[in-house]
Amino acid sequence: MKNMTPQTEALRLLEESLSANEAPKGSLLTAVQKLSRAAALVENDDIQKWCSVQLGDQQYTRPLQQLLDVLQLEEGVEKKSALETAIKKLKDVGLNKGMHYSSEEVHVKIDESAGGYHSIGFIEERYADLVRLKNGNDGTYYKNNLNTHLSYVRRRSHELASGLLNRLRFVGLPSNCFDVLRSAVDDKLLDLNPALAEQLMLAFKAVASAKSEEWSQALTTCRRLLEGLADVVYPANSDPALGRVLSQAQYVNRLWAFMDKAIESDSNKALAKVHVDFLGAWMEKTNKIANKGVHAEVGQLEAVKAVFHTYLVVADILEYTSEAPNKSSKPNINNATMDELEALLNISRSTAKEIVKARVAHGKLDAEVLKKVPGVGAKTIEKALTEFSF
Incomplete structure (x- = not known):
């Protein structure tokens, strides 16, 4: 165990937490303690604080108890003011509504006979x-209420442990196949455009969050x-490409046009066009989900699929970015016609013919071969390096 990475150790603890939770006579205390340790290892602050609440950490239980006391006051200005103060204290210690004091959790904890924040x-x-003594209550605590409290914490800790376990299995291990693709895309996109690479990495990070608002934001980030x-790869222009408008808003069409121009193989080009057309349909669906996220919760699975599909599509596009500049800027001298050589190098027809003969004789051209061609001097070589790629 000494050689375990934090992620591997966290996975082990989470599996033990789930086992303790699921065993008929398993200890819920043990389950929560192991969940807390796992969350600490992978720096999941929200889950760690939730566990601290269940373990009775007074740093959190005192302001939470103050909230419960306020909630039991009669409605009025005094209650409203006290509630604002109580919520501020909770924010000060890093507790969030929904995660650390959801309506269900408050309902369970507010009953002193169920154990409160012990x-x-x-x-x-x-x-x-009470079970051993076969008593319904001891005057303070009631068996049924305690059981309701335990059932809630057992279910909630199981949900949190399962969710964290799945995320770690999926994105936390270096051997994960998707990590290979993600790392390659991130690196290549960083070379092409660091700002875009950062957007994609932030979207990936967002879908691993426990906060639903970040899942919705990840969808919007994918579209942007x-x-x-x-x-970057095909700026907007007023000339349509094979009937497709290439305006600023038509970014899917522009990606399609980039593929059409960048790929030389007809079979690969046809496949890429189908893929980009599918991307257009998929993005329409994604936009609807993202808009839905403004008004309602977006499921984590929806967000994960959106981000993963974006990585796959971007990987396809980046595969051809290295080809596009050569086609749009510098022609390759080894494929150049005599007319191109004559015009771009400002040389005579006879010298252009000699360059073609040298290309055939040597298989390809480079600066050393050009030096030996009759009629080619230092200025022509310098111009060749400027006008052509080799």
């Missing part, structure tokens, strides 16, 4: 005592990334 270990002991990528 440690889950204490609540387990009180429940076990593809718009930015289109601007």
Whole structure:
């Protein structure tokens, strides 16, 4: 175990947490403690704080208890002011509504007979005592209420452990196949455009978050990334390409046009066009999901699929970015016609013929071969290096 990475150790702890949670006589205290340690290893602050609440950490339970006290006050100006103060104290210690004090959790904890904000270990002991003594209550704690509290914490800790385990299995291990693709795309996109690469990496990070608002934001980021990528590889213009408008808003068409121009193989070109057309249909669906996210929760699975598909599409586009500049700027001297050699190098027809003969004789041209061609001097070689690629 000494050689375990934090992710591997966290995976082990999460599996043990789930086992303790699922065993008929498993300890819920043990399950929460192991979940807390796993969350600490992978720096998941939200889950770690939730566990601290269940373990009775007074740094968090005191302001939470103050919130419960305020909620039981009669409605009025005084309650409103006290509620604002209580929520501010919770924010000060890093507790968030929904994650650390959801409506369901408050409903369970507010009942003193169910154990309130005592440690889950204490609540387990009180429940076990009442079961052993066959009593419904001991005057303070009630067996049924304690059981409701334990059932809630067991279910919630199981949800959190399962979710974290799946995320770590999927994105946390260096041997993961998707990591190979993600790393390659990130690196190549960083070379092409660092700002776009950062957007894609942030989208990937967002879908691993426990916050639903970040999942929705990841979808919007994917769309903006593809718009930015289109601007880089095929800027907007007023000339249509094979009937497709290439305006600023038509970024999918511009990606399609880039593929059409960049790929030489007809079979590969046809396949790429189908892929980009599919991208257009997929992006339309993604936009609807993203718009939906403004008004309602977006599922994490939806966001994950969107980000992963974006990585796959961007990988295809980046595969051809190295070809596009050569086609659009410098012609290759080894494929140049005599007319191109004569015009771009400002040489005579006879010298152009000699260059072609040298190309055939040597198989290809470079600066050393050009030096030996009759009629080619230092200025012509300098011009060749400027006008042509080799």
